[in-house]
Amino acid sequence: MRRFLSCFAAVLLLTSALAGCSNDPPNPNPRASVPLSTVPVDLPRYMGRWYIIANIPYFAERDMVESRAEWKLRDDGKIDDSYYARKKSFDAEEKHYQFLDxxxxxxxxxxxxxxxxxxxxxxxxxxxxxxxxxxxxLGYPGKNLGWIFAREPDISDDMYRSLLARLDAMGYDTSRFRRVPQRPDQLGKAGFASPGDKD
Structure with a gap:
């Protein structure tokens, strides 16, 4: 029974986070109400490893460093979606979560x-x-969650700013994005998420 209640609580917490909850700050972007539009994706080219360069921190990914996703196209057309990250420290054990897309x-x-x-x-x-x-x-319809991915763990500041500009044009509050540390020397740097951030 205790396990069921824990799972039920986790489901409620996750659902509220993904749907956008009342604790989210108001989005000041004048394009906030404009619906998001998807782009066409060539799935075979899209597969492989992607490093999470930045995101809007939320409970499931908060305090994570060296995070990445690995996508593998299955014969049935679905995608095996693997998420890897370390909690708070580059010396921590690597966590792995598996999803199906x-x-x-x-x-x-x-x-x-x-x-x-x-x-x-x-x-x-x-x-x-x-x-x-x-x-x-990547994003979600409510614009309360968003991610910037790259094939390499580092991108230039110019490229990062250009990707943020795209998010701004889509109506995101880009001030909420934090870069994910992919190297130990990035911990504590301006603009990077730090363990313990409460965003």
């Missing part, structure tokens, strides 16, 4: 139904991918 052909594979665990599914949107498939932006 189902791309929507009607959205040219730009929207994925992500099964976090049965029966919970959420919709993840691909908002941008560059022509060389080196950078991508």
């Amino acid at each position: 189902t791309p929507d052909p009607a959205k040219q594979n730009g929207a994925w139904s992500v099964q976090l665990f049965w029966p919970i599914r959420v919709t993840q949107l691909t908002l941008y991918v560059d022509p060389d498939y080196r950078y991508t932006i």
Whole structure:
């Protein structure tokens, strides 16, 4: 019974976080109410390893460093979605979480139904991918969550600013994004998430 109640509480917490809760600060972006649009995705090119360069911190990814996703296209058209990260320290044991994603052909594979665990599914949107498939932006309809991914763990400051500018044009509050430390020397630097941040 205790395990059931713990799982039920986790489901409620996760659902409220992904749906956008009343604790989220108001979005000051004048384009906040403009709906997000997905972009077409070439799934074979999109697969592989992506490093999480920045995100809007939330409970499941808060305090994570060296985080990345690895996507593998299955024969049935679904995607094995693996998330790896370390909690607070680069010396911590690497955590691994496994999800199952189902791309929507009607959205040219730009929207994925992500099964976090049965029966919970959420919709993840691909908002941008560059022509060389080196950078991508993911989001959720309420704009309370968003991610910048890259094929390499480091990107230039100019590229980071250009990706934030794209998010701003989409109506995101870009002041909420924090860079994810991918190297120990990035911990504590301005603009990077630090363990214990409460955003």
